Amino acid sequence: MGVAWPALALSLKVALWASAIDLLLGIGLGLLLARRRFPGRELLDAILTLPMVLPPTVLGYYLLVLLGRRGWLGAWLLEHFDVSLIFTWQGAVVAASVVSLPLVLRSARAAFEDVNPQLEAAARVLGLGEWSVFLRVTLPLAWRGVLAGLLLAFARALGEFGATLMVAGSVPGKTQTLSIAVYEAVQSGQDDLAWRMVAIISVTCIGILVAARRLALAGAR
Amino acid sequence: MNFDVRITKTLNAPGRRFELDVSFSASARWCVIHGPSGAGKSLLLQAIAGLVQPERGRILLGERVLFDAAAGIVVPTRDRRLGYLFQDYALFPHLNVRQNIAFGLRRGALNPKRGDDSPAVQRWLAAFELEAVAGQRPHQLSGGQRQRVALARALVNDPAALLLDEPFAALDPELRSRMRDELQSLLERVGVPMLLITHDAEDVARFGQMHLRVEDGRIVP
Numbered sequence: 404m405g406v407a408w409p410a411l412a413l414s415l416k417v418a419l420w421a422s423a424i425d426l427l428l429g430i431g432l433g434l435l436l437a438r439r440r441f442p443g444r445e446l447l448d449a450i451l452t453l454p455m456v457l458p459p460t461v462l463g464y465y466l467l468v469l470l471g472r473r474g475w476l477g478a479w480l481l482e483h484f485d486v487s488l489i490f491t492w493q494g495a496v497v498a499a500s501v502v503s504l505p506l507v508l509r510s511a512r513a514a515f516e517d518v519n520p521q522l523e524a525a526a527r528v529l530g531l532g533e534w535s536v537f538l539r540v541t542l543p544l545a546w547r548g549v550l551a552g553l554l555l556a557f558a559r560a561l562g563e564f565g566a567t568l569m570v571a572g573s574v575p576g577k578t579q580t581l582s583i584a585v586y587e588a589v590q591s592g593q594d595d596l597a598w599r600m601v602a603i604i605s606v607t608c609i610g611i612l613v614a615a616r617r618l619a620l621a622g623a624r
Numbered sequence: 625m626n627f628d629v630r631i632t633k634t635l636n637a638p639g640r641r642f643e644l645d646v647s648f649s650a651s652a653r654w655c656v657i658h659g660p661s662g663a664g665k666s667l668l669l670q671a672i673a674g675l676v677q678p679e680r681g682r683i684l685l686g687e688r689v690l691f692d693a694a695a696g697i698v699v700p701t702r703d704r705r706l707g708y709l710f711q712d713y714a715l716f717p718h719l720n721v722r723q724n725i726a727f728g729l730r731r732g733a734l735n736p737k738r739g740d741d742s743p744a745v746q747r748w749l750a751a752f753e754l755e756a757v758a759g760q761r762p763h764q765l766s767g768g769q770r771q772r773v774a775l776a777r778a779l780v781n782d783p784a785a786l787l788l789d790e791p792f793a794a795l796d797p798e799l800r801s802r803m804r805d806e807l808q809s810l811l812e813r814v815g816v817p818m819l820l821i822t823h824d825a826e827d828v829a830r831f832g833q834m835h836l837r838v839e840d841g842r843i844v845p
Contacts, residue, residue: 524675525714527701529728530781538733543718 407600409576410584414604417492417567417580418560421499425507425556428500430549433511434541448512455505459565466498466570488570492578495571499563503556507549514548515541547618554615558608626651627785627819631671631681631691644668644841647681650819652834654811657821659838665821666711668838669787672819673708674701685784707778707786707816712794713770715762721773722758725749728781748776752810767799768806775807779814786811786818792827804830 436448454462470477470488480486488494518541526536542549564582571578573587581604588597630647644664659665670676672683674690682692685706690699715724719735726736726745736742738759749755752772757765765773771791778786791807792800808830811818820831828835837844 519714521710521712521714522716524670524673524701525708525710525716526727527675528673528704528706528708529777530702530705530731531728532702532731535731535733539727539735540716543735 406575406579406584406588407581407596407603410579410581410600411603413492413495413576413579414561414581417495417499417563418557420496421503421560421563422507422553422557424496424500425504425560426549426553428504429507429511429552429556430542433508433549434515434537436508436512437515451508452505454502459502459563460569462502463498463566463569466494466501466566470494470497470570490570490572490574490578492571495563495567495578495580498566498570499560502563502566503559506556506559507552510552510555511545511549514545514552517548518544547621551615551618554611554618558611558615561607561611562604626684626686627655627672628684629668629672629681631668631678631683633667633671633676633678635667642667642841644671644678646838646841646843648836648843650834650836653815653817654831654833655819656828656832656835657819657838658825658828658832658835659821659823661823663838664841665823665838666789669708669789669819669821673706673787674699674704688784705781705784707781707783709771709774709778709786709788709791711790713762713774715770715773715777717762720759720761721754721765721769722749724762724773725754725776725780727777744780748780751813752776767795768803771803771807772810775810779816783816786816788818788820790822791820792824793822801826 432451436444467489468474470480472478472481472487472489477487477489480488488497522540522544523536526540531539562582563580564586567580568583573579573583575584579587581600585597585600585604588594588600627650629649631644633644635642642664644667646664646668657665657668667676671678672690677698678691678693680693682694683690689695689697690704691697716727719727720738722740722745723736723738725748726740726742729742729744730736749758752775754769754772754776757769762770762773792803795803804826818831820827822828
């Protein structure tokens with residue numbers, strides 16, 4: 404049992420950080436895709452959705468190429484900040500946020516597209532600047548959709564396995580998340596441990612899905 | 625009060641090109657612009673409010689320059705101090721009646737509180753007999769109440785003029801004539817100058833101290 408709780412704590416930490424990053428990126432990119440017309444808009448949407456359909460190992464490989472010591476982002480981080488993300492929990496955060504971003508992005512885009520532009524025009528006529536319009540009209544009308552997507556992204560980040568394993572590895576207490584710990588437990592024949600961890604993560608994910616569905620239904624009303 | 629408008633605005637959609645090219649001076653306190661749908665009336669009103677930007681020309685409200693293409697002056701919508709009554713009222717669905725009316729009184733990032741009791745809000749609630757529904761959301765209101773809320777929201781900032789976009793177009797005939805009576809008496813009480821656009825000849829007869837006819841983007845005599 405000694406492995407289960409640190410692994411759950413790490414999974415939650417990684418999923419929370421990944422969700423926070425996805426929230427900011429999802430709102431920013433969702434708004435961009437919903438409201439601006441620019442060349443390559445649908446291509447950008449497709450590229451950002453790709454992590455949802457690509458095999459996690461392929462995605463993990465891309466991230467290794469990008470973030471590794473010789474990858475162009477990894478080399479730059481190492482040179483300027485003396486930071487390497489590979490085999491760290493921060494690396495797991497990057498993997499989890501890339502994998503789960505499409506879930507926030509898609510529902511944020513749809514939610515922003517549903518906001519009637521006339522309401523924003525009304526707010527401008529009433530004397531509001533663009534930031535105030537966003538914070539007082541656009542976001543309050545879209546937040547249920549954004550939040551529903553965010554919960555799904557959190558659940559997805561919590562269960563992330565393939566890309567995380569490739570980028571962060573499986574160092575117990577350091578980068579071994581719950582889903583990876585389950586795999587290791589099964590591999591080493593510790594069925595009791597595996598079973599307990601499976602139960603923990605299943606219950607957590609069911610709770611999240613129920614909450615997401617409630618939010619989505621309330622938003623549709 | 626006097627609107628002095630001389631603008632050109634071109635809209636390009638695939639397979640369709642529309643040009644609004646109008647020049648007029650509205651000297652009466654109430655002025656009606658009348659024309660069939662698709663004549664460019666709404667576009668004209670949006671240009672005056674600053675919601676769309678014409679290519680050429682200028683817009684004066686009394687002595688104030690709102691737009692002057694040659695001089696490079698474009699006063700942002702939020703600084704034009706105009707009241708705008710949208711065709712379907714564009715009330716904020718996430719805010720109650722009180723918050724809708726108080727909306728333009730605050731400029732920051734936060735919406736008015738549910739129990740906002742600014743003197744201006746109280747005054748308009750009383751003037752338009754909306755106290756009983758002050759805590760309700762727009763979807764709970766009758767058509768007449770919605771119109772009064774929209775009007776109170778537009779008037780709370782003491783606008784220099786009121787722009788009305790087809791205020792009765794969406795209503796059935798019986799309600800339309802009742803709302804017309806109501807709007808007329810409200811406008812007579814508040815005394816604010818207004819520019820109303822409509823395709824309905826009855827509105828011209830009722831509100832047109834001065835009226836202009838627009839067809840296919842041009843003023844016709």
